[in-house]
Amino acid sequence: MRTEKDIFGSVQLPDETLYGIHTYRAIKNFPSSGEKINPYLIKAYLQVKLAATETNYKVGILEQHKYKLIVEAIERLIDETSDAIEGKSLLIYDKIIVDPLQGGAGTSLNMNINEVIANTAIALGGKNYGEYDFIHPIDDVNLSQSTNDTYPTALKIASIVLLRELTEAFANLQTELQKKENEFSSIIKLARTQLQDAVPITLGQEFGAFAQAIARDRWRLYNGEERLRSVNLGGTAVGNSINANRDYVLHVNSELNKITGLPIAKAEDLIDATQNLDVFVEVHGLVKAGATSVIKICNDIRFLSSGPFGGIGEIVLPEMQAGSSIMPGKVNPVIPEHTIQIAELVKGHDVVITNLVGSGNLELNAFLPAISHLFLKSLSLLRDAIYNLSEKCIKGIKANRDRCRENLLNSSAVAAILINEFGYDKNSELVKEAYHKKISFISLLKEKNLINEQKLNEIISREIGVKIE
Known part of the structure; x- marks a missing residue:
């Protein structure tokens, strides 16, 4: 076990855990929703950390040995997160463990990521997890940053x-x-x-x-x-x-x-x-x-x-x-x-x-x-x-196809495109008559010899732009 401290006191963490005391506080404070941080967000957050690390080094405020180890750590974690996105491995979720629903505007996630990056880099440097005087999750990994940006x-x-x-x-x-x-x-x-x-x-x-x-x-x-x-x-x-x-x-x-x-x-x-x-x-x-x-x-x-x-x-x-x-x-x-x-x-x-x-x-x-x-x-x-x-x-x-034609022929839908042939009122009477006789509108037209099937098909074809055989 290793001891980590914050302003509220100290906690004992298993030696092998990559997260630190800030992550520990978060998992104790917020009940589990049963869901995980979206892997696309984890990857994007790691890319933000990588951009910050690269820039801090280039402007001369991050030491070279820390820079190299932090970059290598982030790149490894990005690869693990890409595996999660592709469904190959969920190893990243042994490290990024905070619940997605958390108080603090996201500080818990930011600190979880900072601590995991720091401890990964510490291990790459041959040190033990938690030796933050070598690489610090806030002073080094979070340098020039806030959760809020x-x-x-x-x-x-x-x-x-x-x-x-x-x-x-x-x-x-x-x-x-x-x-x-x-x-x-x-x-x-x-x-x-x-x-x-x-x-x-x-x-x-x-x-x-x-x-x-x-x-x-x-x-x-x-x-x-x-x-x-x-x-x-x-x-x-x-x-x-x-x-x-x-x-x-x-x-x-x-x-x-x-x-x-x-x-x-x-x-x-x-x-x-x-x-x-x-x-x-x-x-x-x-x-x-x-x-x-x-x-x-x-x-x-x-x-x-x-x-x-x-x-x-x-x-x-x-x-x-x-x-x-x-x-x-x-x-x-x-x-x-x-x-x-x-x-x-x-x-x-x-x-x-x-x-x-x-x-x-x-x-x-x-x-x-x-x-x-x-x-x-x-x-x-x-x-x-x-x-x-x-x-x-x-x-x-x-x-x-047969059902489509059957439903159409059994309906009065054709009446609408015959208004120019018989007028609205006449069509309305025919529709009502067909309904009471319990026959289709087209059957009534044929019964009354008002229109032959060939002409009816020609009108339908013209109106809807599809040739009716």
């Missing part, structure tokens, strides 16, 4: 990376919907407004509209990245760069830009960028807009596939698993159902993020940990759900 900067980096991945997920979904638009372009069916029979449409046109909605969301998200590129690194505690070397402040963001490969830039007003988090409300609002589009599409798909015999049944979804423990043969639309639930979570996150961003006080928002956790969680969950929807549902959708 490193955490928001790391969050924006992680957000950009995940936002790009989410945008690609939307692009993939758009592509799959457009494929179905082309595949179903000649299948005429019944359109519905307010869940009631409306006019003829093609199944391809319906999927084309889905694709257009997703295309708008894709473009919104792509443009949303720009709002995240301005960071407050170098502002330290409140944005006025207290305890930061002037040259460090001028150059640290350029170093971060090189390390991440992202177009990061220092905010024009570091004080504003430190205390105001409205950009996360703005960008998450775009994510929420995408979630609502996905919910609408998933509900439409469930509706169109309902049945298969007692419902609409105009499309057939891929069968993924047994749907009931009591009804043999039942298969449910589980992929759209899953996607809807994820999208609803995103909408819920939006409410919390909005409320917490508005709850900041004066020079700092103490609720950044929850904002961060939910923001990144929305991006990750929605990304995975949309890829899942594309691959396990949309790609395998089949059209029930």
